[in-house]
Amino acid sequence: MNRRSFHRAPEGERRQELIEATLDCISEFGLKGATVRQIAIRAGVTAGLVRHYFESKDQMVAEAYRAVIASLTDKASKVEGDPETRLRDFIAINLTEPVADSRSISLWAAFISQVRVDPELAEIHREGYLTFRNTLQELLADFLAAKGKPADAETCRALAIAINGLVDGLWVEGCLAGDLFREGELVAIAMSSVEALLGTSIGTAKP
Amino acid sequence: MNRRSFHRAPEGERRQELIEATLDCISEFGLKGATVRQIAIRAGVTAGLVRHYFESKDQMVAEAYRAVIASLTDKASKVEGDPETRLRDFIAINLTEPVADSRSISLWAAFISQVRVDPELAEIHREGYLTFRNTLQELLADFLAAKGKPADAETCRALAIAINGLVDGLWVEGCLAGDLFREGELVAIAMSSVEALLGTSIGTAKP
DNA sequence: GCCGCTATTGTTCAAGCGTATAATAACAGG
């Protein structure tokens, strides 16, 4: 019986490949369909190797969750330009691909459904949520200041909670039923809604 | 070896008990922790009985999902009174217990994570979502008409999408991190946000 | 060019899974 040939992956690369394969399996087959064997097949290795890189399957899943959070928040946290542009980009990024697609929400939901079961996942979630909301809150404070609008901390907090909710909710709607909306419709609705909430144009008015 | 005594449950009751036990297990242990044996223990019966009531475990899970959707939408769809009161109650119901709690979102997320895997669950979800949004859209149309505000179908559609997103998003925030908000804070934020979106008071102004 | 290290393979194991089936306890009707 011939042992199949194999090549050694460069430092750290295998780890990343395994995490990516884990996410592929979770999004395609669900959490319970993401078995060690299935993940190994997807990554093009054998099951035994998983245990060489991760102490347990649970640990690998937790790391995979961190990767999901990062992929969902990285781009939006790096917006640049003047406050108005940053706010607009923040909203648009979160409601268009690749952040808003069915794979993303499958992964997000799979992990959210486990936060009650696994305290480590709960901690990862809370940290990601607060980071996201605080980014938004600073964005809003900068924007309102630039517009010469009064914006005490309490007002900014309430607006950040509301707009965070709005964006998250529209993100869910779009991910789950993208075909029910016209191209760009969700982004347009989000923009005009945020304008209504802030009582100010954010530069999206039609000519 | 003594066979344990048992009693026959009234017609249909067992079915309901099994579905409830299924939901308990999913919320406590996750989808993969909700095994036939665990569910049977929770329901106080033996595993074999499950197959007497359901053709397969998958079928039972699908029925359990229907029960979740119903529990999340039933109360809000039965609001009564004048349009303003109905709109206010609709919002408040969705953002307070028992609709908004950590068990609800665990269940919701567990099923959402499977809509890509199981077409039957996807169908159940879509139906529930559209029903919910249409209820809200009619609520808005009635409310705006009562206020003497112009409200063509397209405007109502956009408002329903936005407010649905807002309520869903705040629901998620509240379910996952209820301790980060003050008592009634999310409802208050939702009310003032909806007022801003509609450009009208909905009777929540402070004296 | 050999040697040691380790990344990778292939195999095995006990536990738990969903399902199938036979035995039996409870109940309804005559």
Added chain:
DNA sequence: CCTGTTATTATACGCTTGAACAATAGCGGC
């Protein structure tokens, strides 16, 4: 009180799972 029906239990089966382990192939240092 007996009898037929069926809801329920108990047990078994084949399969998959996460994990453990020994064997080995590839690679860096000498």
